[in-house]
Amino acid sequence: MHPDYRPQSDRTPVHIGYALMAVSVFTAFPMLIAIIVSWMNRRKAIDPLLIAHYDWQIRTFWVNFIVGIIGVILLWVLVGYFVLLLNQLWLVYRVAAGWYFLANDRMP
Numbered sequence: 004m005h006p007d008y009r010p011q012s013d014r015t016p017v018h019i020g021y022a023l024m025a026v027s028v029f030t031a032f033p034m035l036i037a038i039i040v041s042w043m044n045r046r047k048a049i050d051p052l053l054i055a056h057y058d059w060q061i062r063t064f065w066v067n068f069i070v071g072i073i074g075v076i077l078l079w080v081l082v083g084y085f086v087l088l089l090n091q092l093w094l095v096y097r098v099a100a101g102w103y104f105l106a107n108d109r110m111p
Contacts, residue, residue: 059111
């Protein structure tokens with residue numbers, strides 16, 4: 004067996020998670036489905052690559068959620084709009100980077 008061989012495990016739930024997170028840039032509801040998919044499959048995952056991607060998705064959700072709440076609270080001082088914009092840009096980066104790393108068999 005080649006030393007770089009990595010068994011192909013089922014990556015479909017990870018792809019679904021990234022797709023739902025990408026859609027959630029426009030509406031927040033798919034993010035909830037993505038986090039449920041990630042949590043459910045994280046427990047069953049054996050491949051360290053998939054575990055890392057599930058952790059990446061879960062961490063992305065929580066940071067996005069907390070910064071989103073802070074941004075909404077700060078809307079009354081108009082700084083919140085900037086915080087929410089940066090939060091969405093950060094979400095786009097995390098989804099794009101995670102999906103890119105998954106496609107190239109790399110840890111996020």
